[in-house]
Amino acid sequence: MSSTRSIARRVLRSSTLAALTAPHGVDRYLELVNPMWAAREVRARVVSIERETDTANPVATLTLQPTSTWEGHVAGQHVQVGLELPGARRLTRVFSISSAASAPGEEFTLTIRSNDGGTVSSYLVEQARPGQVLHLSQALGEFVLPDPLPDRLVFLSGGSGITPVMAMTRTLLRDGYDGRITFLHYAQTPAHQIYADELAALAAADNGVDVHLVHPDAGGDLFTTEALATLAPDYRDVDAWACGPAGLVALVEDAYAGTERLRVEYFKTPTVATGDAEGSVAFTRSGEQAANSGATLLEQAEALGLTPEYGCRMGICFSCTSRKTEGTVRNVLTGEESALPDEDIRVCVSAPVGDCSVEL
Amino acid sequence: MTVTPVTQATSATGPKARKDTASKAAEAARKARQDQLDPSTVAGRAGLTPADLDRFGEEMDVIRKRVLSELGEEDATYIRNVVKAQRAFEIAGRALFYLPPAWPLAVGALSISKILDNMEIGHNVMHGQYDWMGDPALNSRMYDWDNVCPGEQWKYSHNYIHHTFTNILGKDRDIGYGILRMDEDQKWSPYYLGNPVYALLLMVFFEWGVAMHDLEAENIVAGKRSIADNKPLYPGLLRKIRRQAAKDYLLFPALTGPLFPLTLAGNVTANLVRNIWAFNIIFCGHFPAGVETFTEEETADESRGHWYFRQILGSANISGSKLLHLMSGNLSHQIEHHLFPDLPARRYPELSEEVREACERYGLDYNTGPLPKQLFSVARKIFRLALPNRSEGPAPTPEAAKADTAA
Numbered sequence: 119m120s121s122t123r124s125i126a127r128r129v130l131r132s133s134t135l136a137a138l139t140a141p142h143g144v145d146r147y148l149e150l151v152n153p154m155w156a157a158r159e160v161r162a163r164v165v166s167i168e169r170e171t172d173t174a175n176p177v178a179t180l181t182l183q184p185t186s187t188w189e190g191h192v193a194g195q196h197v198q199v200g201l202e203l204p205g206a207r208r209l210t211r212v213f214s215i216s217s218a219a220s221a222p223g224e225e226f227t228l229t230i231r232s233n234d235g236g237t238v239s240s241y242l243v244e245q246a247r248p249g250q251v252l253h254l255s256q257a258l259g260e261f262v263l264p265d266p267l268p269d270r271l272v273f274l275s276g277g278s279g280i281t282p283v284m285a286m287t288r289t290l291l292r293d294g295y296d297g298r299i300t301f302l303h304y305a306q307t308p309a310h311q312i313y314a315d316e317l318a319a320l321a322a323a324d325n326g327v328d329v330h331l332v333h334p335d336a337g338g339d340l341f342t343t344e345a346l347a348t349l350a351p352d353y354r355d356v357d358a359w360a361c362g363p364a365g366l367v368a369l370v371e372d373a374y375a376g377t378e379r380l381r382v383e384y385f386k387t388p389t390v391a392t393g394d395a396e397g398s399v400a401f402t403r404s405g406e407q408a409a410n411s412g413a414t415l416l417e418q419a420e421a422l423g424l425t426p427e428y429g430c431r432m433g434i435c436f437s438c439t440s441r442k443t444e445g446t447v448r449n450v451l452t453g454e455e456s457a458l459p460d461e462d463i464r465v466c467v468s469a470p471v472g473d474c475s476v477e478l
Numbered sequence: 479m480t481v482t483p484v485t486q487a488t489s490a491t492g493p494k495a496r497k498d499t500a501s502k503a504a505e506a507a508r509k510a511r512q513d514q515l516d517p518s519t520v521a522g523r524a525g526l527t528p529a530d531l532d533r534f535g536e537e538m539d540v541i542r543k544r545v546l547s548e549l550g551e552e553d554a555t556y557i558r559n560v561v562k563a564q565r566a567f568e569i570a571g572r573a574l575f576y577l578p579p580a581w582p583l584a585v586g587a588l589s590i591s592k593i594l595d596n597m598e599i600g601h602n603v604m605h606g607q608y609d610w611m612g613d614p615a616l617n618s619r620m621y622d623w624d625n626v627c628p629g630e631q632w633k634y635s636h637n638y639i640h641h642t643f644t645n646i647l648g649k650d651r652d653i654g655y656g657i658l659r660m661d662e663d664q665k666w667s668p669y670y671l672g673n674p675v676y677a678l679l680l681m682v683f684f685e686w687g688v689a690m691h692d693l694e695a696e697n698i699v700a701g702k703r704s705i706a707d708n709k710p711l712y713p714g715l716l717r718k719i720r721r722q723a724a725k726d727y728l729l730f731p732a733l734t735g736p737l738f739p740l741t742l743a744g745n746v747t748a749n750l751v752r753n754i755w756a757f758n759i760i761f762c763g764h765f766p767a768g769v770e771t772f773t774e775e776e777t778a779d780e781s782r783g784h785w786y787f788r789q790i791l792g793s794a795n796i797s798g799s800k801l802l803h804l805m806s807g808n809l810s811h812q813i814e815h816h817l818f819p820d821l822p823a824r825r826y827p828e829l830s831e832e833v834r835e836a837c838e839r840y841g842l843d844y845n846t847g848p849l850p851k852q853l854f855s856v857a858r859k860i861f862r863l864a865l866p867n868r869s870e871g872p873a874p875t876p877e878a879a880k881a882d883t884a885a
């Protein structure tokens with residue numbers, strides 16, 4: 119079975135087949151026969167969707183069966199998920215993988231919170247159905263455990279930031295890790311607690327894992343220096359991984375100031391438009407930054423001495439397409455605003471509304 | 479002339495909306511200019527003041543915005559179905575070469591595949607018409623067509639140079655492709671006696687013409703570009719040529735074993751059919767009699783309205799059946815395409831009624847006609863312009879141009 123798979127793979131990726139299907143590539147033909155056939159691209163079929171919490175912003179775990187092109191993942195990594203929403207617009211978002219490390223072609227899970235502003239996450243949690251096909255990247259990210267493993271680890275997470283550290287914990291236990299883990303997690307209320315049952319079982323078992331769940335309603339304390347000192351007195355000397363909302367990560371960073379022990383990860387959220395030309399504009403590739411003048415991004419970049427590529431300067435030729443990583447822009451021709459992170463925009467007709475970062 | 483705009487302008491964001499508290503006199507002078515006909519320009523001769531053009535531009539912007547807001551499932555399904563059909567014709571064509579008696583069918587299917595790929599899919603996708611879908615398979619930055627011209631290079635010369643400087647003599651390099659004399663205002667020289675022959679050659683080798691177009695040979699001859707400027711283009715161009723040639727002239731023929739020569743001939747024919755078809759559609763879109771060209775002076779610093787105006791007078795449509803529109807990638811609606819190059823081409827037929835009606839109100843010539851008429855008109859022009867202009871006088875008046883169309 120696996121040898122047929124590897125032969126099929128070798129044929130599909132052969133230069134002859136590439137030459138025969140040029141310029142479109144093998145995948146453009148395979149997908150027409152079966153969306154789960156691919157030579158290079160990665161897609162996945164939703165196998166099941168299970169609710170984790172039923173709070174206002176519910177959380178669900180999606181089990182995905184990837185195409186054979188999936189190269190597997192290391193615990194802590196994330197994946198880009200592309201989803202075609204009603205209106206035929208495909209949006210791509212990044213989610214951490216919550217299951218233990220996977221081998222090539224193997225199932226894995228994503229645990230996702232439905233965000234008000236995140237159309238992709240709300241769709242995946244509340245409307246996606248088993249059988250639906252998603253577009254994926256390979257697993258990405260450096261927020262992973264080192265090799266060799268230290269014999270003591272601290273994981274700090276908040277909200278849905280629990281996913282990568284949960285993947286790490288699951289992998290460690292599966293693979294017979296014999297060190298000690300301090301697992302600190304913050305959730306708004308017990309009802310918001312993701313993986314409540316599994317965490318209770320983890321805490322009860324004799325496995326070297328200390329689980330501390332912090333719920334502010336129940337009088338719990340955030341991860342301040344003092345709180346950490348009581349929960350894990352040696353924390354500053356132990357390798358730690360923190361993931362969660364930016365505010366929580368900042369607190370943890372303060373507590374670890376001056377040490378080299380901490381690795382952090384947090385996700386971007388769409389910004390809120392202010393409707394005004396304020397804030398500042400950052401051109402990330404060149405490292406330039408300036409106050410937003412309200413002019414188009416192309417003009418603002420040029421005012422800073424940058425020379426982005428352009429053609430028509432009126433929005434018709436797409437020569438100036440660049441990636442906006444954060445912030446809201448207004449299309450000066452249509453007045454339409456868009457606040458999606460990591461979006462390709464035509465800088466000649468896009469003016470920033472508030473803070474904005476562009477890869478130029 | 480007086481013109482009644484259908485929709486009141488609502489554009490508050492345009493640069494023109496800027497409040498100017500400068501001296502009233504300057505304002506008045508500007509106003510007067512806005513309402514004055516300038517007979518030295520194409521617009522002035524067409525009876526349109528700068529203010530008329532602004533109103534016209536606003537009307538076009540309203541159409542544009544509306545369509546943008548409507549884009550969705552229907553457009554996505556349409557283009558995906560065209561892609562499916564193209565792939566099906568391609569596979570059928572390649573497969574039928576194994577059955578020698580089916581050779582004509584194989585050539586037919588492969589020709590259709592190449593035409594669909596280059597026109598309704600390639601040309602339109604590479605214009606960014608489907609970028610809003612966020613699908614990499616239909617994205618202008620990712621797509622490349624089944625044609626020897628690298629999409630990357632074509633996008634520059636076509637989307638930018640041609641669509642921005644449409645029919646501006648000296649700037650739009652698509653006027654006669656630097657080879658032909660397609661406008662009275664291109665200075666005649668004995669070289670142009672060969673006009674019909676060059677046109678025939680360009681038609682037969684059209685994909686190669688399009689690929690070489692980006693090397694701007696005419697500008698090198700004229701000393702405006704050096705051979706060294708082309709250096710960066712060679713690797714991409716050669717890679718694409720190699721890939722296309724290997725596929726059509728080596729690998730697929732070889733796969734049919736003893737039928738190699740037949741398959742090779744079939745692939746050559748399919749490329750030829752596509753070349754002839756694409757050449758004719760494109761020449762009908764820009765060069766029938768009556769299409770206007772503009773000077774660099776009158777388009778320096780032009781308003782958005784004037785840009786729209788220029789697109790209309792620089793293009794011509796072909797009337798015909800749905801099949802004709804599909805097979806021409808809706809470039810049979812060249813006028814609408816030039817007005818709205820980044821809107822999905824399948825929308826052009828429905829937009830054409832509004833555009834045509836607006837043209838009537840503004841007294842603009844909306845150049846359209848059935849394929850044979852437009853082809854004849856182009857052919858006549860190619861032959862006529864092989865010879866020097868009959869009367870070396872002032873530029874022809876719009877009336878003269880109209881008479882020409884009617885002929």
Ligand code: FES
Nearest residue numbers: 429430431436466
């Ligand atoms: S420069 Fe042509 S679209 Fe921006």
